[in-house]
Amino acid sequence: MRMFLQQVVNGLSVGSIYALIALGYTMVYGIIKLINFAHGDVYMLGAYIGYFATVYLPLSFFPALLLSMVSCALLGAIIERVAYRPLRQSPKIAVLITAIGVSLLLEYTMMYFVGAGVRSYKALLPTDTYNVGGVIFGFQQIAIIITAIALMAVLQFIVLKTKMGKAMRAVSIDADAAQLMGISVDRTISFAFMLGSALAGAAGVLVGIYYSSINPLMGTMPGLKAFIAAVFGGIGSIPGAMVGGLAIGILETFVAGYGSSMYRDAAVFFFLIVILLAMPGGLMGMKRTEKV
Amino acid sequence: MFKAKNIAAVALLAAVYTAIKILRLTGIFGSYHEITIAQICINMLLACSLNLITGFAGQFSLGHAGFMSIGAYACALIIIRFPSVYGFMLGLIAGSLASAVVGLAIGIPTLRLSGDYLAIATLGMAEIIKVVFFNLKITNGAAGLMNIPRLMNWEWMFCLTAGSVALINNFINSRHGRACMSIREDEIASQSVGIDIALYKIAAFAIGAFFAGISGGMYAAYFYVLKPGIFGLLKSIDILVIVVLGGLGSISGSIIGAALLTLISALLQDFASLRMIIYALMLIAIMMFRPQGLLGTNEISFALFTRALKRESAK
Amino acid sequence: MSGNALTVEKLTKSFGGITAVSNVTLHIGKGELVGLIGPNGAGKTTLFNLLTGVYAPTSGDITAYLGEQPKSMRGMPPHKISRVGIARTFQNIRLFSDLSVLDNVRIAMHNSIEYGFAASFFHTKRYFEKEAQIKEQAIELLGIFGLDKKTDELARSLPYGEQRHLEIVRALATKPEILLLDEPAAGMNQSETLELAETISAIKSSYGLSVFLIEHDMSVVMSICERIYVLDYGVLIADGTPEEIRSNKKVIAAYLGEEKL
Numbered sequence: 060m061r062m063f064l065q066q067v068v069n070g071l072s073v074g075s076i077y078a079l080i081a082l083g084y085t086m087v088y089g090i091i092k093l094i095n096f097a098h099g100d101v102y103m104l105g106a107y108i109g110y111f112a113t114v115y116l117p118l119s120f121f122p123a124l125l126l127s128m129v130s131c132a133l134l135g136a137i138i139e140r141v142a143y144r145p146l147r148q149s150p151k152i153a154v155l156i157t158a159i160g161v162s163l164l165l166e167y168t169m170m171y172f173v174g175a176g177v178r179s180y181k182a183l184l185p186t187d188t189y190n191v192g193g194v195i196f197g198f199q200q201i202a203i204i205i206t207a208i209a210l211m212a213v214l215q216f217i218v219l220k221t222k223m224g225k226a227m228r229a230v231s232i233d234a235d236a237a238q239l240m241g242i243s244v245d246r247t248i249s250f251a252f253m254l255g256s257a258l259a260g261a262a263g264v265l266v267g268i269y270y271s272s273i274n275p276l277m278g279t280m281p282g283l284k285a286f287i288a289a290v291f292g293g294i295g296s297i298p299g300a301m302v303g304g305l306a307i308g309i310l311e312t313f314v315a316g317y318g319s320s321m322y323r324d325a326a327v328f329f330f331l332i333v334i335l336l337a338m339p340g341g342l343m344g345m346k347r348t349e350k351v
Numbered sequence: 352m353f354k355a356k357n358i359a360a361v362a363l364l365a366a367v368y369t370a371i372k373i374l375r376l377t378g379i380f381g382s383y384h385e386i387t388i389a390q391i392c393i394n395m396l397l398a399c400s401l402n403l404i405t406g407f408a409g410q411f412s413l414g415h416a417g418f419m420s421i422g423a424y425a426c427a428l429i430i431i432r433f434p435s436v437y438g439f440m441l442g443l444i445a446g447s448l449a450s451a452v453v454g455l456a457i458g459i460p461t462l463r464l465s466g467d468y469l470a471i472a473t474l475g476m477a478e479i480i481k482v483v484f485f486n487l488k489i490t491n492g493a494a495g496l497m498n499i500p501r502l503m504n505w506e507w508m509f510c511l512t513a514g515s516v517a518l519i520n521n522f523i524n525s526r527h528g529r530a531c532m533s534i535r536e537d538e539i540a541s542q543s544v545g546i547d548i549a550l551y552k553i554a555a556f557a558i559g560a561f562f563a564g565i566s567g568g569m570y571a572a573y574f575y576v577l578k579p580g581i582f583g584l585l586k587s588i589d590i591l592v593i594v595v596l597g598g599l600g601s602i603s604g605s606i607i608g609a610a611l612l613t614l615i616s617a618l619l620q621d622f623a624s625l626r627m628i629i630y631a632l633m634l635i636a637i638m639m640f641r642p643q644g645l646l647g648t649n650e651i652s653f654a655l656f657t658r659a660l661k662r663e664s665a666k
Numbered sequence: 667m668s669g670n671a672l673t674v675e676k677l678t679k680s681f682g683g684i685t686a687v688s689n690v691t692l693h694i695g696k697g698e699l700v701g702l703i704g705p706n707g708a709g710k711t712t713l714f715n716l717l718t719g720v721y722a723p724t725s726g727d728i729t730a731y732l733g734e735q736p737k738s739m740r741g742m743p744p745h746k747i748s749r750v751g752i753a754r755t756f757q758n759i760r761l762f763s764d765l766s767v768l769d770n771v772r773i774a775m776h777n778s779i780e781y782g783f784a785a786s787f788f789h790t791k792r793y794f795e796k797e798a799q800i801k802e803q804a805i806e807l808l809g810i811f812g813l814d815k816k817t818d819e820l821a822r823s824l825p826y827g828e829q830r831h832l833e834i835v836r837a838l839a840t841k842p843e844i845l846l847l848d849e850p851a852a853g854m855n856q857s858e859t860l861e862l863a864e865t866i867s868a869i870k871s872s873y874g875l876s877v878f879l880i881e882h883d884m885s886v887v888m889s890i891c892e893r894i895y896v897l898d899y900g901v902l903i904a905d906g907t908p909e910e911i912r913s914n915k916k917v918i919a920a921y922l923g924e925e926k927l
Contacts, residue, residue: 546773
């Protein structure tokens with residue numbers, strides 16, 4: 060039981076990071092039906108920005124988090140503007156291949172400049188641990204979970220209560236109709252990319268603190284897993300992405316804890332295939348049918 | 352007309368073969384060049400087989416390296432025990448069949464998926480295959496298999512590749528190949544004219560996997576060493592880049608694309624990250640400025656030239 | 667008149683709360699040319715989608731009398747229905763647009779002239795014989811609309827009218843006994859429409875087909891159809907000869923303000 064609870068705690072901290080990344084996938088997919096493969100690399104860049112900000116500037120946790128989020132938001136907007144917007148009317152496969160291209164570009168440009176080696180975060184948050192009935196809570200874990208929840212709450216507020224959030228929801232349902240109602244589709248899509256990328260940037264800093272090591276290819280696997288989380292939650296659904304992220308985090312720590320950490324990634328992909336077959340709409344997704 | 356086309360193709364193959372042979376005999380091509388030729392052959396077959404799945408049948412796959420790895424490991428395990436030409440043939444057959452079976456196994460459950468969901472599912476399958484090879488005892492885990500006997504030379508590879516590509520090309524130019532293409536064009540219309548789209552999606556995956564398995568076998572019997580890491584997502588993307596550059600739905604495009612990209616990466620091999628940056632920029636640029644690839648869905652043939660001439664004179 | 671080719675019994679299809687086709691019963695006689703009319707959104711295309719297996723009916727039955735035994739087609743997938751002998755065209759053209767005109771027709775002959783996978787890999791003698799047959803028959807069919815001179819063009823490069831023609835040729839290439847045409851004259855001018863109406867009648871008699879036709883152009887429907895069904899809000903409101911339909915009060919009411927009969 061103690062082991063079980065410990066896995067849940069660990070799973071929730073990894074899962075809340077996945078959830079933050081998954082939100083970006085789900086928002087972008089909801090609006091332009093694109094798997095933004097580069098999203099995992101925005102998260103990687105967020106981790107590096109946090110690293111440089113804390114080592115060279117040196118900023119403390121919150122300013123570094125903020126700086127990383129703002130820079131990633133800008134980066135997200137630039138990626139959308141330069142790489143995806145010109146292809147909005149192109150076939151899906153063309154956009155997907157472009158997204159893979161952007162992902163490789165970010166990874167290897169980064170590798171070119173900072174080298175392939177691993178870099179270590181310095182301890183930005185206290186490393187204290189608390190023992191509650193044998194289950195160990197790290198201060199960092201708690202901070203990560205709280206930060207993630209706070210960011211998600213802000214996001215939920217933006218999407219549900221602000222004008223821009225309303226525009227996002229309108230564009231995701233019917234872009235043409237939204238355009239006719241006077242909503243700027245371009246600006247809305249840009250905004251969704253910025254929001255998603257800011258959250259990925261935050262996730263990057265959090266993961267840097269949690270695992271304390273970062274590298275230029277660190278975005279690939281968490282990116283894919285976060286996408287799987289978004290699919291599980293029902294792609295396009297914001298609460299779905301949160302639940303999905305936590306679920307994937309817990310699944311992963313359980314496989315690693317009770318089985319073998321070697322099979323961790325395989326388990327997540329297997330889970331994806333099961334979801335796609337058993338409930339392609341995900342937990343909170345919608346089903347669309349083609350008109351003949 | 353069929354005959355003339357075949358004679359032209361055989362003549363071209365013979366010319367290329369003789370040219371390489373002369374260059375090799377005169378020592379202008381060293382063993383470094385021979386390795387590049389071997390890589391070109393492997394990539395050509397990989398690209399043509401992926402093109403069948405993605406370019407012709409329209410099923411987006413990001414897991415082609417997974418199929419290749421099955422062929423490679425199966426072949427390697429057999430030729431380590433039977434290091435002879437017969438062992439190699441047995442390994443090649445066993446590897447490609449095993450790969451085709453996995454292709455079936457992937458094709459059936461992912462039938463209902465399309466586009467980006469299918470891409471992610473195939474990617475996931477390939478990752479699972481990789482993890483299995485990482486953990487199996489018989490494949491020696493992450494360290495991989497070493498000292499695999501080299502039973503291939505470039506001449507063998509040349510013939511195997513030419514033969515396999517010819518078979519793929521024959522398949523495409525048949526009622527079965529056309530059925531695959533109709534799925535890419537419009538699934539509902541395809542069904543309405545009596546095509547069992549489930550059957551042909553699975554067939555495309557199985558046949559594509561079969562030939563990827565052959566190229567894996569060639570790889571194993573030439574490069575001495577196999578590690579699961581070779582067959583990761585990057586390899587799958589490599590193959591996809593070739594297919595996209597050459598043109599989705601063009602076999603000659605895949606052949607030219609494989610030769611071109613393998614040469615580029617051989618030239619850039621000392622600058623690994625620069626190579627990937629160039630790949631990435633190339634992918635983005637192709638999608639923006641020439642999304643149909645070099646050849647689109649056209650094949651290089653005399654008919655293409657005469658058609659182009661006609662178009663010119665019509666202007 | 668030698669009995670029915672197709673019967674539909676109490677066919678219903680609902681999408682969530684909306685019933686698109688409700689309790690429709692009808693029949694098409696062998697060699698008959700039957701029209702299906704109705705205002706926009708009446709459920710005509712949905713009925714075609716049910717007949718060809720694109721949608722599975724919520725309830726009711728569809729039976730084809732084409733082979734030795736009558737065959738229920740309820741729940742049959744589209745490709746099997748095509749093999750039973752029912753072919754269709756689409757209202758919003760669905761050609762294989764990046765393939766040549768010839769390939770569009772050859773694909774439709776998939777089940778009528780066959781050879782196996784081995785023949786296709788190794789291009790055996792059988793392959794060449796069958797392919798020659800396929801090509802010959804495809805070109806013959808394309809000749810109906812004079813498309814045999816454009817075999818190498820891409821389907822999408824054809825002018826609109828010829829794309830509609832190609833859809834009909836493609837449907838015929840499956841060697842059907844029942845042909846469902848969904849607004850074949852849409853977007854054509856008066857003389858093209860008249861020409862098409864004549865061609866449809868001619869095809870029907872030379873290939874011994876039963877034809878079921880959705881059409882908005884009343885001149886076509888009234889001139890070539892032997893019988894007409896009228897659908898409104900998913901319900902059949904009338905059937906009869908063109909003269910009977912022309913004077914039917916319910917039909918006039920359904921169409922009031924939309925078209926003059």
